Amino acid sequence: MRVAIVGSGPAGFYAAEALLKRTDTTVQVDLFDRLPTPYGLVRGGVAPDHQKIKTVARVFAATAARPAFRFIGNVRLGRDLTVEDLRRHYDQIVYATGNEADRRLGIAGEGIARCTPATVFVGWYNGHPDYRKAQIDLSVERVAVIGNGNVAVDAARVLLRSGAELEATDVAAHALEVLRTSRVREVFILGRRGPAQAAFSPAELKELGRMETADPVVDARELEGCAESTGKAEADQNLKLLRAYAARTPRKDAKKLHLRFLVSPTEIFADAAGKVAGLRLEKNRLETRPDGSITARGSGEFELLEVGMVLPAIGYAAERIEGVPYDEKARVIANAGGRVVDALTRAAIAGEYVVGWARSGPQGLIGEHKRASAEVVRLMAADAANLAPRALPGRDAILELLRDRGVRPVSFSDWKQLDEVETARGARRGAPRDKIVDVGAMLELLGQN
Ligand SMILES: Cc1cc2nc3c(=O)[nH]c(=O)nc-3n(C[C@H](O)[C@H](O)[C@H](O)COP(=O)(O)OP(=O)(O)OC[C@H]3O[C@@H](n4cnc5c(N)ncnc54)[C@H](O)[C@@H]3O)c2cc1C
Ligand SMILES: NC(=O)c1ccc[n+]([C@@H]2O[C@H](COP(=O)([O-])OP(=O)(O)OC[C@H]3O[C@@H](n4cnc5c(N)ncnc54)[C@H](OP(=O)(O)O)[C@@H]3O)[C@@H](O)[C@H]2O)c1
Secondary structure: OEEEEEOOOHHHHHHHHHHHOOOOOOOEEEEEOOOOOOOOHHHHOOOOOOHHHHOOHHHHHHHHOOOOEEEEEOOOEOOOEOHHHHHHHOOEEEEOOOOOEEOOOOOEOOOOEOEOOHHHHHHHHOOOHHHOOOOOOOOOOEEEEEOOOHHHHHHHHHHHOOHHHHHOOOOOHHHHHHHHOOOOOEEEEEOOOOHHHOOOOHHHHHHHHHOOOEEEEOOHHHHOOOOOOOOOHHHHHHHHHHHHHHHOOOOOOOEEEEEEOOEEEEEEEEOOOOEEEEEEEEEEEEEEOOOOOEEEEEEEEEEEEEOOEEEEOOOEEOOOOOOOOEEOOOOEEOEEOOEEEOOOOOOEEEEEEEOOHHHHOOOOOOOHHHHHHHHHHHHHHHHHOOOOOOOOOOOOHHHHHHHHOOOOOEOHHHHHHHHHHHHHHHHOOOOOOOOOOOHHHHHHHHOOO
16 A cells, blocks of 8 residues: 655644554555645644643654655645646545634734734744744734634743743744844733633643743633633633632733733724734623524624734634645535545545544644544545555656656655754754754755755
8 A cells, every 4th residue: 555645744644653553454655745844833833932742743753764654845735746646656645734724803904014813923933934034023012812722822922931931942043033122011812702711721821820021911800700610621720720810910020911801803903004003892792502602792892902913813724725625614625534525525535535634623732633643544444445456656756756847855864954953053042943944945955865
């Protein structure tokens, strides 16, 4: 069996490991990524001050060391290769392309200067090549982060960390320079529902109380009416932490992180230069739907919040890839339990699968992909019995095809070279790595072969 996996984030790597561990047959795995660097959001999403979780890369490197595995980086499906190419060269295909697009608020003023989606801000501070040139202007004092998830918390924390705290991380050098001279003093995290419905996790919320130069600020009135016990352990822990923050007196000279609830932005205002000057917020009340879920409803009462920058962190969505069926409603690759299906007829497309966020949408932690990807690999093994045997081109034919198209495939040993350079550069500033953020520079470093 020969399998192509597209996307080298956690879901792709866990799928590779499960395929390579199959005992009923031998599987050769080629893992493609559009970047020359592996690991998806472990490298480009996880916050720089969360180094511990990034050590999961060691598990993926162990998969990469298996003899039947090849990493083929710097190859984008839909640009350098087509789905038809993959069908010709592989018995089965696994899409593990994640969720790389951002969701939109759909309000007036979105898109003006200094209104920056989390995808861009996160990619910028993490040195993702797509966002290395993003214009992040931190000459403002107040920033609003929209959304109550862990990405919102990450973005707020990075904005408020001191230069010394950030220097020891793998934050991109260009971002470190801007963050060091940042004038941001106050960040507002704005949740549309109440404190008990917040999506951030207690561990992340707790960390906000331990920043070197910033303190969390919660208005006790915002917590009134919240039950002592919600029946959900995480919500109860969040409420406990929020109550403790509300009881605290912030340090006099500390920067402030305001956690606000039950407000939705309805408009973003610009100043004379066309840059963000403020937000119009509508106060919400909670309503319980017939299915028991709790939703926010506008109350018709408004307030203005003066801020110089807005960061919507309201979730991600899968990008469309030419030739791959797309579910317009769920904004993922069209699938039934991990088998790719035609978006209209829902008929299964033989030999094609999807794992990770591209399958399920942007929810869940890195470790959760291990079980989920293995589950799809079990489907692949079951379906393989029905595959008509056919002769595939030689294993290296795909590399020749890419070179004929002027693409320079990047192998795992190439990546190891880049890794060494980054680690050595990082050591100079006492950081785990100093990322190379430009694909051209990575390829130049690797030379032509
Ligand atoms: C900002 C942020 C911070 C997070 N922090 C944490 C955390 O601290 N702890 C935690 O447990 N979880 C965290 N998560 C969640 C975790 O990152 C995800 O659960 C996980 O990365 C999703 O895995 P994936 O493999 O589906 O997608 P991804 O990790 O996004 O990987 C997708 C890969 O596909 C590649 N790709 C995309 N399109 C193509 C194409 N056309 N051709 C070839 N390759 C392509 C991309 O380059 C990428 O490498 C975070 C998520 C975000 C957004
Ligand atoms: N440190 C970590 O472990 C870490 C770090 C980052 C990310 N992650 C994980 O990655 C996943 C994605 O995180 P995420 O923060 O992007 O998503 P998320 O957890 O789904 O949070 C999205 C937030 O945006 C809000 N939202 C959505 N649409 C909105 C709108 N139109 N207006 C206002 N608010 C809106 C949601 O509110 P509603 O709830 O009302 O819909 C929710 O609070 C999560 O599973 C997360 O745990 C983990």
